[in-house]
Amino acid sequence: MNATNSPLGKPLDRVDGMLKVTGQARYAGEFPEKGLLHGSVVSSTIACGRVLSIDISKALAVPGVVAVIDHTNRPKIASYDEDYEDADSAEGSPFRPLYNDRVLYSGQPLALVVADTLELARHAGSLVKIEYETDDHQTHLQSVKDDAHEAPAETPKPRGNFQAEYVGAAVSVDAHYTTPNEHHNPMEPHASTVMYQADGSLEIHDKTQGPQNCQDYLHNVFGLEKDKIRVLAAFVGGAFGSGLRPQYQLPLAVMASLKLKRSVRVTLTRQQMFTFGYRPSTLQRLRLGAAANGKLVAIGHDVIGQTSRFEDFTEHVVEWSGMLYQCDNVQLGYKLAPLDVYTPLDMRAPGATSGMVGLECAMDELAIALGVDPVQLRIVNFAERNGNEDKPYSSKELKACYEQGAERFGWSNRNPEPRSMRAGRQLVGWGMAGGVWEAMQMPASAKASMDASGKLTVSSATTDIGTGTYTVMTQIAADAAGVMPEDVTFVLGDSSLPTAPLQGGSFTVSSVGTAVQQACRALRAKLLDAVRMAHPEFAVADMEEVGFGDGYLHIRDQRFSFGDIVRDSSHEVLEVQIDSKPDEKREAYSTATHSAVFVEVHVDEDLGNIRVNRVVSAVAGGRVVNPKTAGSQILGGVVWGISQALLEESHTDHTLGRVMNHSLAEYHIPVNADIGEIEVIFVEENDTIVNDLGSKGVGEIGIVGVASAIANAIYHATGKRVREFPITLDKVL
Template identity: 85%
Template sequence: MNAKISPTGKVSPVGQPLDRVDGHLKVTGQARYAGEYPQTGLLHGSVVSSTIACGRIVSIDTTQALQVPGVVAVIDHTNRPHVASYDKDYEDADSAKGSPFRPLYNDKVLYSGQPLALVVADTLELARYAGSLVNIEYEVDAHQTDLTAAQDEAHTAPAETPKPRGDFQTGFSKAAFTVDARYSTPNEHHNPMEPHASTVLYQDDGSLEIHDKTQGTQNCQDYLHNVFGLEKEKIRILAAFVGGAFGSGLRPQYQLPLAVMAALQLKRSVRVTLTRQQMFTFGYRPNTLQRLRLGADAEGRLTAVGHDVIGQTSRFEDFTEHVVEWSGMLYQCDKVQLTYKLAPLDVYTPLDMRAPGATSGMVGLECALDELACAAGIDPVQLRLTNFAERNGNEDKPYSSKELRACYQQGAERFGWDKRNPEPRSMRNGHQLVGWGMAGGVWEAMQMKASAKASIDSDGKITVTSATTDIGTGTYTVMTQIAAEALGVMPQDIHFVLGDSSLPTAPLQGGSFTVSSVGTAVQQACRGLRTKLLDAVRMAHAEFAVVDMEEVGFGDGYLHIRGQRFAYADIVRESSHDVLDVRIDAEPDKKREGYATATHSAVFVEVLVDEDLGTIRVNRVVSAVAAGRVVNPKTARSQILGGVVWGISQALQEETLTDHHLGRFMNHSLAEYHIPVNADIGDIDVVFVEENDEIVNELGSKGVGEIGIVGVASAIANAIYHATGKRVRELPITLDKVL
């Protein structure tokens, strides 16, 4: 419908730096999270975790725990209720290939930290104390948790890796310049501010209303339906506010089935909250071992790209992510060979974590490209421009849009890259060595099927709904802006509702596809509501029964035709309905099929390295991003800032350390799992490069949640080399490695 949106000439809400519509609730403490919903008679569950990495349970003695006043039950594999799906395999929307983990399934211990019992008591403190009294006797088997030691046992990952193209070996052997280097990235854990929790409110009719820490309410609903054999209508999942997730909430974590198991057995409301230490007992970013082989001719044009990766997985599932694909698409090369293998270990299955695969794989690619630039004596930015790819070589498709050249140019100008002396150890500030490094970034611009509903009542109240979540990314706000633009009203006139499995279908919130997927559905639903408003005017006013669409405008809450205007509320009141509403099921446009779609970035970094102490400080960062139409520059900038901070963390601090003798994570707390604080962060400058894309979706938006972190760690590693002349290929880059 080609109607004019704003006949009054007001600026569209989309593209404006609107404050978060949910901000007031959050800063005043009125926003409730999964573990904060009160209920009379609510019971509390505490999980008892395994202390071995592999073996079986010989016995569980719960006698002492049950004698504690206020303890209601201790549930383990010997006395748990029947669970429908435990007799067969089941999946969730983000499951990996294999047999999913079943909490309290049998006597086998598959990894250290595995939940073996749930103590349920009147208070959380009592439950935790009683949990310490549960005595478990094990039969211990040999375990392996070291990827380096197990790499020879790796098998080809089930994910489809792009087929080789051209003769890689010839291209590499005949190159004027070559790089053959090995890199590694460590385990990382998500550690969102809000720990995982599930509050299961048991209803008199046996139905369950559940507040869960999740990135997909309907995924959790489907999961419980499949696992427990409950009717979907008897399960309602709510997640109005989520205190960060970064991928940790894509799959239902074990506290959810445990809480449901207890609620169904006891016919009581139960809450299970994981401790910070237990946040290290499920998915994480997997350790990777990478080999990069690059060849280039005398002018720096790539003649060969080889990227081989071994990642870790569990023994019961094959977790795969896109680690090597980026090396086949970011730069122009006709001779490419990519391999990706998995080594099964006695660990829990890894899980998607902000920019999964790209965050790890781009470390190898972008650091190796910097090494190639040094070997060939070519500026790192110029080398990337020389190898700029107009098409995605993996798919052999042109890009719907790609303003990466502008990212290089605008980022370099803002940073002052032309003042860089390319010689390592040539720039200093007193006793500090100054290093300048850069890297490129890429992430898929995906779109999934999604639904939304828009309605307006006789008071003019507009409500837009979808089952999507807001994990802190600003979904409430940007959907409000999209709806306001589509209906021609102000953002404050829109009430957007999310985080409820009973609402119109939405995909998991992840992958930077929420705006493109749910946003498109919201836009189409609101445009459909405009059509209904027009139809109501046509029915009520015979003189407008036949109207040229060019004559119709929507703006300021009014429908405008031939010099007359009709308030939306009046239109509804004059119609025969109390409410006008439209529900839309949106899916990707077929015109996308002929194109590759991606966001791109260029990251420029300055580091200061103390020559005597080896300490490293990231002094300033410029991140230039091309992500199509930016719905809200303020929240989008915050997403990039968060990604850059995490990239600094990945480069310099973040690592989950394993004691391979015990087979368990050692630094499973925020005291010992190192992440940056405010004092670690210097100046971060975000540049959004203008990029118009009419193919990716109707909004022209690509999403920014992931792209902010990609390439940051590589740029820092490259800057450290420039500062010190020492190439560190193992993340994180700590001072001992520099010294």
């Protein structure tokens, strides 16, 4: 398809939009089944100890209750005596629901009540009485920071002589920052509907970011053959990392289904959404040293993060400080402190969202100490190469992000003096920060098939967690095959489809999209072969004489519709399956997405109320396949960044070891009234190395740097530097 009528780069409406807004899109907890049973989880009320007894007699006496399953009567699960892994597992021994009498954290599932209706199951669950032997627990990161151990993740090795250069620097910053626990709260809670089949096989609708990961997990845990497990996730109501690992409702639903030989659904309550993975709190120390001209001579970033007693969860928290700016003397440290909590989990831009808070706030503090503009300081320290890997970037239009973002925002009108800008009783602050996220690509497979009506069907076992995967894959397929987008059906969310990685890390377009592109190009070649077979005069046609577009193959002065080619080929369909992997040419380069975020805040001088009035986010993410869905990703990331900066925090009562604000009434996130004007700019960035599409993905980058920019704007407005997030009005006052 030629560039003028290619669907790539066009703001195509979501192809699944109509199904969603009319309620026809079914989610994991919505599939009907005759005789379906409902499970309700009974959670622990202590943080550490042992179950002495579970009295289920009153629950079983409720008419309509079919079973109560706990560690004493669960079915035998062979793998519970071995270690097993899922694709997003952490170092250590994964959590096993109903494994034994040990209580490892507050909210741990201790029993599953199964009944004819959800209401009956929940009521009966309230009648289960559990006696405990309680042990001392620790859930406070500050209290155990001195006991932290090195994280198993490979932190980039030190380079140069940080200590000497830092001590000798003309200007230095030494600051501590803290970020809190944040819990996943996607619109759709986690649910699994297990359809028990007559032959003992299971068809499962699960809220997941990877159907094949769930299939592998169940195969490993329950010893079921993979052909007896089919996992489906056609629609996912937001995930942000919460569906990367199978959550405990899945094994509990399968356990009940296998034990009872019935179909079972288990849905977690909103409160139970606070009883599994989350973004872990961090304690950060940033040390920056600079010459008088602003050039960085030393960067030190040390972080302590929290983890569970049974797994060492690690994320890339400090790496960004070694790569975003040019500096020859860098020392990075990352430790973990185990607590009596569940294992943390990847959450939108994991590691970068937290780590960049420290780096970008410290850069603002350095700019003030030097008396230079924060944008200018970043330009002076622009890095052509990734210092951690000592590789050049495949592309890096970060300077253009600074320039275009600053121009659109009106940054040149900023008075650098804190408390100098006002709007009536409101102090006005302008702040900015940079952002970075790795542009990864994973192996992936896709199948493309053309039928006799000229309709193209493309499939891969990826998911669409609300990012627009259905739509962008339709655009990529239409462009690569030479058909109109309305003639493409993209099928996903099924473990039986061609292999795909987990949907996360902003690598779905580059991974699955590349496979889709290659499969559709291979299908075009098959269509051409079919024409050559049917028309010998074209057997030696030069490829320059061949074109594809609008559902036709053009060759010399003739054209053949794809549908006619299939009909004449004596096949019902022509199809191709392709296994795609990253190109070797990537290995010589570092690949990353970059951004620059500019923020205006208004702070009420008397009340301390903070409002983010406007945001400009300039993003360099390679080729943008669909600016409408990509723009929505950045908008959503900015809103979450506002939440991270000002509102979002899981409050733990350390006496009880329990999250207290475990509801959407008390877990504060922004509403429409909290959000001002947000403008997204996609900076042009051509990258021929990252993949054939030239796309880097934008799912994660939208949130990175936003909280830092807001914190920097609050300092500019008030003259007060708050280093403990979220920045609530009590801290400003």
